[in-house]
Amino acid sequence: MTAPLLFGIRIPVGRTGRPQLSPSVHRDAAVAQARRLTALADILGLDYVFSGGDAGLSSETTLALLGAARRLTVVAPISVAAWHPALLARFGAVAARLSGGRFAIDLRSGPHPDDHRAEEFARIVRGLWTGGRVDVDGEHFRARGLRPSVRPDVAPEIVVSGGWRAAASLAARTGDWYLHPGAGPDEVPAQVAALDGEAAGTGREVGFAVSVAATLEEPDAVAARLVKYGRSGAGLVVLDLADPEVDLPVFAREVVPRVRELERARTLVAVR
Template sequence: MSLRASSEPIRFAYWVPNVSGGLVISKVPQRTSWDAAYNRKLAQIAEEAGFDYALTQIRFTAGYGAEYQHESVAFSHALAAATTRLTVIAAILPGPWNPTLAAKQIATISELTEGRIAINLVSGWFSGEFRAIGEPWLDHDERYRRSEEFLRSLRGIWTQDNFTFRGDFYRYTNYTLKPKPERLPEIFQGGSSRAARDMAARVSDWYFTNGNTPEGIKAQVADLQAKARENGHSVKVGVNAFVIARETEEEARAVLQEIIDHADPDAVKAFGHEVKNAGKASPEGEGNWAKSTFEDLVQYNDGFKTNLIGTPDQIAERIVALKDAGVDLALLAFLHFQEEVKYFGDEVIPRVRALEAARAERAEAA
């Protein structure tokens, strides 16, 4: 077990359901809503439950069961305004956004919320969405190159007066933004391709990966951290997971089966086709979702693969195993968000903290 894993508690984030349909491509009944009132209450429940972050989604067009979408930055501000400790991560997509607008939006929200705003920089996987809104669709690695310039531009605008930058996608000449954020917003970034990991190893604060086993995650983390060390950089890791916590494992597995049994086959296949094509466009021909089965794709980010499905004791032990593999944050989705986030806070997080404390004591005694 690494020193980092033994000394820092794992953090928790949840996917904000600001998009209709929840976090599964399934017609299973859900007590989750995409509306503002539901999400404000959910943010308050999550904060009380012990969550550190909430991640809003960015979608511009309907599809895969998500017909309605609230814009991520405005929605993130609303959730931060409804809470006192929660940090909200706003998804931002280069192309529709440029760094000037994003820097100004986030700096303003940071001042209004005492710094409780961050960014998830999404390089793009949905080519149809870009075509629908008239945005150019770049080659795979070009999207990550643009994202890196976007990120470097944000940091420059937030930290320098008379910022000057000459990139292939963005250019600045003696640009000064005031007020700047008092606390530099954290920047999250996802992807499993070589380009995604290399970008994270150079410039991102956090790297999100799709759901996976501890062994699979450990290999990704080892690769990422080796590259980061070569660059003199430090990056933390978050993993996606779908949580089904019930009193018995049988109950939890039955819920999983019900979600899969009610999956929308056409929507799942269309989503799988889109995301796998995006990965195949990378030089190595593989990215997020490359090895995902139909059942995996029912949850948008391979969340079933992480296997946080079972009793609170089982889930707590698996979370600590993820931490041992190098995970700093668990990004969680649920079927019935409000009640399940509360249950997770009541029953799972205390067990995780107890396991972490016991391990720390053993490490200190050794």
């Protein structure tokens, strides 16, 4: 039986769907709003919150969002150019332990011809999170006999996001999810097949996620489109809402129940 579609929401810190908040002057207000939206998403039953802002993780912001929720996973944007993997691994292990495993990272590198930097970064981080000795002699990062000082009970998930050519391959080798920025439902089966093929070569399974800009004027149409994503092979839809404070309750109360009803109907047909 196909697993129910998971839902996440992207919350850009400093953007409200209304006039832009200046990160330097109004950062506290932006983070406070992000906390409110995270708490709301948690209460309404979403599975992930993707913390926005630039790709350099703010540890204070991430901890603030983790503290605002009790169930969902907070996914923090990580630039491999902004962090050393050992430092990120330590922070992530602490965040995961404090939150009961609700911390994940969105690994971003950029549209480079190759992503050796990101792959080396992920190998070190994952090795430290899984508790073994790490030996990486890379072009960008080196770790000789490195061992974790803090170990998470469960290794945080690694999301690899991006539409450049190397992103899916990088996710197949190092990620738990590949997040495509806007593939249509009809494009998903080919994307999933390619991802599964590459991941199988390394004995791994990687979920396919897609970012979707959603307008909620017609909940039935939105629900049907989201279910089509699930039927096409996506396991997670990350919503970009124009005004999350207004749109998120509408999505949870009007769209999600329709999605679950359509999923149940399909399951019953399959069983028969």
